[in-house]
Amino acid sequence: MSLLELTNAYTSFHDGNYQPARATTKVTDQEGKVLYKWKDRSKEVWNKRTVAKMRQLLNETTLSGTARKAYFPTDYVGGKTGTTNDVKDMWFVGLTANYTTGVWIGRDKPSNLQSIYSHSPHLLIWKDISQTAE
Secondary structure, three states: OOHHHHHHHHHHHOOOEEOOOOOOOEEEOOOOOEEEEOOOOOEEOOOHHHHHHHHHHHHHHHHHOOOHHHOOOOOOEEEEEEEOHHHOEEEEEEEEOOOEEEEEEEOOOOOOOHHHHOOOHHHHHHHHHHHHHO
């Protein structure tokens, strides 16, 4: 599964609806007239109870779990960390009240990243991006 696929999936934990991510949401001319806009419709994939539980669990990961270095005070922060065997990949997919962002750290030719693991670069990059976006 790619980081984009994971990040797309996590967007559904905002409100239970899924809609694919788009780098460009619309194209306008110089006067602001919309020339093109995606016609995606969101689809409900989780009920409210499931979303509430997932948001609680994801938030706890940033408060007292493996993603503590990603936490910053805002309306909501939650997410999930991940590594592969032999620490060849490090990733974090997280969400705030407004955005979902995924970060992957790895090498083109997989090799051990243990020497930087304790610094949590994936969490610090995510936090910097998310704080800037808020």
